[in-house]
Amino acid sequence: MSEQLYLMAHFELNTPDEFAPTFAEHAKASRAKPGCLFFYLIRDRDNSAKFATMECWEDYSYFEQHVADDEHTTFHAKIKQVWKGEPNVMECDLVMGME
Template sequence: MAKQLYLIAQFELNDADNFAPIFREHAKASRAKPGCLFFYLIRDRENPAKFATMECWEEYRYFEDHVNDDEHNAFHTKISKVWKREPDVMEADLLCGME
């Protein structure tokens, strides 16, 4: 059985208020993709220019499909124009959950 992929990506955006609806649409589209177990979009309370995604994919191959499809490529083109720097991304394995 393949391992699930947990991913956390942190973004700091210029024009964050205007971009937030586009980010939400990407989160919704991502949740509908095969292999996506969850995809959360959160926003920092103290600095609303900071966002993070927390996502889980059944297998790495589903994540690869996600980042290589037309929806993600269009989103990436839009977001890369407004981020202050490349996002910080962590690929992770779950050690414990909400037992």
């Protein structure tokens, strides 16, 4: 059995209000992809330029398909132009869920 992949990524954007709809579209598209168990997009209440994604994939192969497809490639090219810096990405292990 393959191990699920949990990821958290923190982004700070130069034009957050302009880019937020594009980011939301990417989150919706990601949730519809095979192997995506969840994909959350959250925004900092105190600093609207800061976003984070929390996502889970059935296994690493589904995540690799996600980042290799045309939708993600197009999104990545757009978001890279508005990053304040490289995002902080963390692969995670689930310690406790919503029991």
